[in-house]
Amino acid sequence: MNRMPVAERREQLVEAALAVASRDGIEAATVRAVAAEAGVSLGVVHYCFQDKDELLRAMAHAITERNTVQGLDQIPRGLPVAEVLELAIDALWASISSTRGSQLLSYELTTSSLRHPELNQVAIEQYRGQWAAAEYVLDVVGKAAGVTWALPSEELSRIVVAVVDGYSLGWLVDGNADLALRGLRGLGGYLATLAVPIENGAPGSGAPMDDDAVAPQSDESPA
Template sequence: MAERREQLIEAALAVASRDGIDAATVRAIAAEAGVSLGVVHYCFQDKDELLRAMAHAITSQNLARSLGDLPEHADLDTVVDGVVDALWTGISESRGPQLLSYELTTSSLRHAELNQVAIEQYRGQWSAAEQVLELIERTAQIGWAIPRSQVARAIVAVIDGYSLAWLVDADGEQARAGLQGFGQFLKTLAVPAALEPDEGDHASVGAPDGATA
């Protein structure tokens, strides 16, 4: 069952990346996978479930590309620069899936019955960004001056903006430079691990006992 679901998700991604989200009908997906319509209906209750699975697959693929092959221990510059380079390489080599990701979001928001797709899509992206931040923390032995969840949301927003602009103007140099610039900003939010504030703690980093921001 799990292997068949993966096969159908890959088929759905192939159809939608090539021809657009509206072309990803059950019949087209079945034909792409070389299975009967009944198999698709057996593996997925409805299109909502299939779209959510597609969004999750895109997020997982982007996460895998972002993590790259980083060393177990490295300084902050090395690890952040490595993550940004791996991230941009992954985006630039997967134009179809990146465009599909935006199509999934807008299609979901236009149809109330599919609204959960966009919600889960972004929850997945925020979670993936937090996993990348955790990797940076462990590798470079640092923490963040603001809650990790806030940094994660900022990362997703910036990636969304530069990726969409690149899809529009195809200017990869500008997109890469912009993401590298954000990487430089991200480094300014890093603090030694011992000074990392607890999630939700809004006290100033390094402030005297009893002092607040």
């Protein structure tokens, strides 16, 4: 094999682990399988990572980092909240539904983390990332539509993450993408009822609305 500095080799191995685990499941991501996927011999993995667990943690970190939301910068301003939300949700679902293996791997990583002390931090990092991402998206959407939200953004992001998680799981099980997307659009409709227009002279818009502030739902995608 081509010689390569450790740092670069590590990235390659993480990539290989991600490929194997997304395709065949986290249990299939053995040291041997990762080495074979990367086209290197067995010893290389333990030369670059102290443990198999360290490799798995690096892989989890990579897949979590990759879940950053994309394409939010091109959301047009001045649209009604409901429409902005629909755009955001459609984009989110497109990115989720096109990466089934990664989605499934994310849930496998979460449950594995909750069982094995060596992966202790993985799950909480995953969800901290998702809650923060949801909060950020809600902030961007709110600014694009000129509204604020009737609920604290931590609660709202929890709602978004929970609902997206729930529908993603359901979709993984039954394979019905349309049903899931319709459900998520419903979440968008619910969120729209929580939008409060900014009194400021700015050209806001969207669903005005009372808050009878009931609340919870929410989640940001684990893609």
